[in-house]
Amino acid sequence: MQKKIEHLKVRREQNVREALQKLDAAGSGVLLLVDSQGKFERTITDGDLRRLMLSDAGLESTLSLLPSMKSVVVQPGAAAREEALTLMVRHSIHHVPVIDSSGEVLQVLDRKDLDEQILLSTPHLGDQEQEFVAEAFRTNWIAPLGPNVDGFERELAAWVGVKHAAAVSSGTAAIHLALRLLDVTAGDEVFCSALTFVATANPVIYQSAEPVFIDSEPESWNMSPQALERALADARRRGKLPKAVIVVNLYGQSADMDAIIQLCDAYGVPLIEDAAESLGATYKDRQSGSFGRIGIYSFNGNKIITTSGGGMLVADDEDLVRRARFLSTQAREPVPHYEHTTIGYNYRMSNILAGVGRGQLRVLADRVDARRRVFDRYRAGLADIDAIEWMPEPSWSRSNRWLTAGVIRPDRSNVTSADLMGRLAALRIEARPVWKPMQMQPVFKDKRYFAHDSNSVSQQLFETGFCLPSGSNMSDGQQDRVIDALRGLLRQA
Numbered sequence: 001m002q003k004k005i006e007h008l009k010v011r012r013e014q015n016v017r018e019a020l021q022k023l024d025a026a027g028s029g030v031l032l033l034v035d036s037q038g039k040f041e042r043t044i045t046d047g048d049l050r051r052l053m054l055s056d057a058g059l060e061s062t063l064s065l066l067p068s069m070k071s072v073v074v075q076p077g078a079a080a081r082e083e084a085l086t087l088m089v090r091h092s093i094h095h096v097p098v099i100d101s102s103g104e105v106l107q108v109l110d111r112k113d114l115d116e117q118i119l120l121s122t123p124h125l126g127d128q129e130q131e132f133v134a135e136a137f138r139t140n141w142i143a144p145l146g147p148n149v150d151g152f153e154r155e156l157a158a159w160v161g162v163k164h165a166a167a168v169s170s171g172t173a174a175i176h177l178a179l180r181l182l183d184v185t186a187g188d189e190v191f192c193s194a195l196t197f198v199a200t201a202n203p204v205i206y207q208s209a210e211p212v213f214i215d216s217e218p219e220s221w222n223m224s225p226q227a228l229e230r231a232l233a234d235a236r237r238r239g240k241l242p243k244a245v246i247v248v249n250l251y252g253q254s255a256d257m258d259a260i261i262q263l264c265d266a267y268g269v270p271l272i273e274d275a276a277e278s279l280g281a282t283y284k285d286r287q288s289g290s291f292g293r294i295g296i297y298s299f300n301g302n303k304i305i306t307t308s309g310g311g312m313l314v315a316d317d318e319d320l321v322r323r324a325r326f327l328s329t330q331a332r333e334p335v336p337h338y339e340h341t342t343i344g345y346n347y348r349m350s351n352i353l354a355g356v357g358r359g360q361l362r363v364l365a366d367r368v369d370a371r372r373r374v375f376d377r378y379r380a381g382l383a384d385i386d387a388i389e390w391m392p393e394p395s396w397s398r399s400n401r402w403l404t405a406g407v408i409r410p411d412r413s414n415v416t417s418a419d420l421m422g423r424l425a426a427l428r429i430e431a432r433p434v435w436k437p438m439q440m441q442p443v444f445k446d447k448r449y450f451a452h453d454s455n456s457v458s459q460q461l462f463e464t465g466f467c468l469p470s471g472s473n474m475s476d477g478q479q480d481r482v483i484d485a486l487r488g489l490l491r492q493a
Contacts (some may be wrong), residue, residue: 005105007262007459008032010063016049017059023049030095032105039103042071043095063331073099076106081484082427084109113477117428121302121403124367124473129359130245131334136351144329146351152313152358159361160279160287162295162314164321167349167357168328171249171276171298171311175246176203177324177347178272178294178313184209184243193223193248193255193274194437194449195458200248200274201438208221212242215452220394221405221461222255223247224452231450232267245271247292249278250435251391251467252371252402254288254303261291272296276311279304280368281400288400289314299353304367305360306470307353368400370472374479375401378468381483385490387413405434415490417466429482434465 009032010019023031023046048066057065072087076098084096088111094162098107123139132148141147149167157165168174184190186208192201194213204211214231217224230246235241243266247255257273264271275281275289276298282288289295295314299307313324326332331344349357375390382388391405408417417433424431437458439449451457468482 005032005108008108009038009105010044011036012064013062013067014386015060015062016052016057019049019063020046020059021046028095028108028110030108030147032097032108033066034105035345038275040071040073040097040099040105041132042066042069045095054088055147071097071098071488074109075095076100077488081109081114081481082488085114086112088114098297114481115428116478118430118469118474118478118481119471120430120432120467120469122471122473123301123306123308124370124471126359126363128362132355132358133153136355138174141351144348144350146354147218148351148354148358149349152354153363155358155361156297156312157314159364160290160295160314162290163316164318164330165312165314166321166324167354168311168313168324168347169349170199170309170347171274171296171300172199173328173345174205174296174298174311175200175272175274175311175323176206176345177211178296179203179207180296180327181243181323182244182270182272183372188243189235189240190237191228191242191245191269192438193246193250195221195250195435195461196274196438197247197276197435198438198441198443199276200246202248209243210447211438212450213444214245214449214450215437216250216457216461217256217452218457219392220250220253220255220397221391221457222250222253223260224457225256225259227450228260228263228453231448232263232269234450236267241267242269243304245269246274247271248274248276249281249288251405252278252281252400253391253393254278254281254283254397254399255393256396257283257291258396270294276300277303277402278400280364282398284396293317294320298358299360304371304400305357305364307349307357307360310349310353310357327472344425351469367472371401371404372399374472374474375404377476377479378483381479382486382490385487387415387490388486401470403432404470405467407434407461408466413490417464420466420486420489424482427481427485429485430469434461434467436462 033041074084094111097105097108119313153165184207188209190204192211195216201211215224215227271292271313273292273295297312299310327344331342333339389407421431439442
């Protein structure tokens with residue numbers, strides 16, 4: 001930061017030509033006029049230099065001709081950015097220096113940075129997506145299916161270490177197909193992680209089946225093996241074991257798969273792994289999404305890689321994936337005329353979107369590293385704020401940190417997570433609550449629910465949790481805005 005500030009400094013003995021050259025090289029739109037001790041005097045813009053030349057000063061004239069003036073400045077502190085933006089609007093200016101008590105310039109705040117809205121998780125395109133999409137246009141493969149679909153299925157299956165994959169229109173469609181493949185029908189029960197987005201549970205209702213929700217455990221925020229064991233034992237006593245268990249890998253982190261698989265195997269219940277948020281994460285060095293009988297991925301616009309909209313169903317069982325492709329193309333029988341012996345869906349991914357996915361897949365490892373760096377930078381920048389407790393990462397997990405999530409500890413702060421999100425929203429920073437658990441959703445209020453223990457972990461996480469902007473294309477300046485805003489809120493509490 002100080003090195004950048006030095007590039008903006010000029011002195012009165014320098015001439016207009018030198019100032020213009022420096023202004024052009026810096027590209028910041030503003031220079032800092034300092035005295036012989038390096039203390040700040042005033043800002044200089046290109047407009048100031050033009051006005052100086054219009055008053056008969058030449059390129060060789062010195063900046064001593066500039067009049068003294070009192071520039072708009074702010075003092076360092078948690079509220080500096082918010083105060084600076086208010087002053088910029090009031091005075092119709094675009095830069096405000098941050099000056100310490102000795103007159104040294106610490107930073108120059110730029111209006112375009114302060115006024116920019118920081119979103120939760122934006123798409124981050126690479127360099128190769130257009131090549132695959134252009135090929136689709138050159139060959140006229142713009143409808144569903146085509147070489148990009150085949151290539152994306154093959155390449156993603158290889159990436160995650162699964163034998164077969166079917167590219168579909170969304171992660172929700174993939175879950176729906178998985179339930180069909182496992183013969184889930186009316187009246188069947190399906191156990192499902194409680195702490196998730198509603199898209200995990202809705203396909204159970206599509207099949208006229210009954211969702212039963214399983215709480216989280218505090219070690220990973222994912223499905224509690226302890227609660228799952230109680231739910232399975234209860235189901236056996238009732239003589240109605242579930243047709244499937246859907247485990248969700250929340251915010252890019254795998255659930256405790258060994259314990260969950262052991263329980264599912266013991267009761268003979270197939271496992272669907274909803275890895276919509278966890279592509280690129282690992283559990284004991286094995287790729288998330290590769291553990292269940294069927295794995296699910298999402299490529300929605302906010303995911304770690306995106307096809308704008310899309311999903312993938314993966315499995316080692318070739319027959320399952322072949323049937324998924326059949327059902328996702330309206331269940332058309334392989335005969336010359338249109339013949340259908342079962343109900344199907346229009347769920348296949350287009351060749352164009354698959355081309356985007358192929359390009360995105362090539363930068364997946366980089367995107368995981370970038371999001372992990374975002375998380376680490378938040379944690380370091382707020383290390384002294386003990387009111388925040390970050391989403392844990394157990395030793396067996398390497399999260400992709402799709403979203404940086406944490407909780408506000410009520411015993412260490414009178415600030416709530418709602419206060420935090422409101423404060424950030426006022427500063428044009430998007431933050432979100434942790435998912436509202438399914439057992440708390442009005443549409444599922446009458447469904448069975450098994451808590452982790454005497455406390456509902458998922459409910460506690462919802463009531464105290466938050467998710468911060470986490471895009472892999474976030475700049476350090478954007479993160480600094482979020483960190484400064486949180487420090488200002490939580491250090492005053």
